[in-house]
Amino acid sequence: MRAAIIEGDGIGKEVIPEAVAILDYFNETYDWGIEKVPVEVGLGKWEKTGSAITDDDISLLKTCNLILFGAITTVNDPSYKSVLLRIRKELDLYANVRPILPISGIYKLLKIKDHKEENVNIVIVRENTEGLYSGVEEIGAEKSMTTRVITKRASERIAAFASNLASARKNKLLVVHKSNVLKSDKLFLDTCRQTAESRGVDVSDKLVDIFAYDLIMNPEKYDVVVTTNLFGDILSDLGAVLLGSIGLAPSANIGDNQAFFEPVHGSAPDIAGKGIANPIAAVLSLKMMFDYMGKTREACLVSRAVTAAVADKIVTPDLGGKYSTKEVGDFILSKVRQLD
Ligand code: ATP
Ligand code: MG
Numbered sequence: 598m599r600a601a602i603i604e605g606d607g608i609g610k611e612v613i614p615e616a617v618a619i620l621d622y623f624n625e626t627y628d629w630g631i632e633k634v635p636v637e638v639g640l641g642k643w644e645k646t647g648s649a650i651t652d653d654d655i656s657l658l659k660t661c662n663l664i665l666f667g668a669i670t671t672v673n674d675p676s677y678k679s680v681l682l683r684i685r686k687e688l689d690l691y692a693n694v695r696p697i698l699p700i701s702g703i704y705k706l707l708k709i710k711d712h713k714e715e716n717v718n719i720v721i722v723r724e725n726t727e728g729l730y731s732g733v734e735e736i737g738a739e740k741s742m743t744t745r746v747i748t749k750r751a752s753e754r755i756a757a758f759a760s761n762l763a764s765a766r767k768n769k770l771l772v773v774h775k776s777n778v779l780k781s782d783k784l785f786l787d788t789c790r791q792t793a794e795s796r797g798v799d800v801s802d803k804l805v806d807i808f809a810y811d812l813i814m815n816p817e818k819y820d821v822v823v824t825t826n827l828f829g830d831i832l833s834d835l836g837a838v839l840l841g842s843i844g845l846a847p848s849a850n851i852g853d854n855q856a857f858f859e860p861v862h863g864s865a866p867d868i869a870g871k872g873i874a875n876p877i878a879a880v881l882s883l884k885m886m887f888d889y890m891g892k893t894r895e896a897c898l899v900s901r902a903v904t905a906a907v908a909d910k911i912v913t914p915d916l917g918g919k920y921s922t923k924e925v926g927d928f929i930l931s932k933v934r935q936l937d
Pocket of ligand 1: 864876
């Protein structure tokens, strides 16, 4: 098995090594036979070579089953093309998965009183290839248009993915849409309903605006949610509020042959180089990679080690702590070893 390691820019270079240290520990202890393939892409590469990602990088990534990704700084320059969009497209990573599962003890640490964290356990599944991010645009001085593309094929594929996930959980799937106004969403909703029903999953639906409100007010009502690209983009960032910090939110982009794991946060230029970035989102992204690999026991050990860091208040300044990225990473690794 080959795992590409893309640290990227900014704090990506600080948080990914902490996750990789845990991967190395299991890979070496249990002879998993994972070959790590470092891949350099991003702003740093663009400044050196004029291109943030090359055809060769894409070819190399296509040889890797797994990709662990940090973050990339996107600059506002017409010649700079989004690296992430290109990777998602070329590798056809159609399902974006964002678990909203607060770390046990985090609400107490952050003095969040609105909810009980044990009642919040949601997964948002976002269709990653079309919708308003189709790239079909006509840009003019007086009128600009972006085409919202919904196909039956992509809707079926994401609904099947979300239904599989639902059947491994509470067998409940919620389709979030705006089909009363956006007629293109009727195809998405109908296809999701049919696909879920044909798989024996209980399916319901909700309008996106009401759902956004309810997600924060009554998160305990929700389990697996499937939605289109733009809605999923916004809702999954909104859902990160329930986690307590952007530095705690992991994600996965899954295709039929490959899977890509990344913290939700960006390269955070404001804190880059200071050694204070929270490594937990990156570590939990690695945990998602372990789950994907079927390494459930190891995934569980990583969660328990992260919970221990929060319980012992070995945390970075974004969570009110005084520890560095490396100190938190080292603590989590030592806890993993101890629990193993
Ligand atoms: P980019 O352009 O790469 O997306 P950004 O400026 O949008 O970068 P984000 O990384 O999304 O930055 O971060 C938004 C805010 O959250 C920043 O103030 C950043 O310092 C903070 N932040 C993000 N990630 C972390 C982290 N892992 N630990 C601590 N703070 C973080
Ligand atoms: Mg950003």
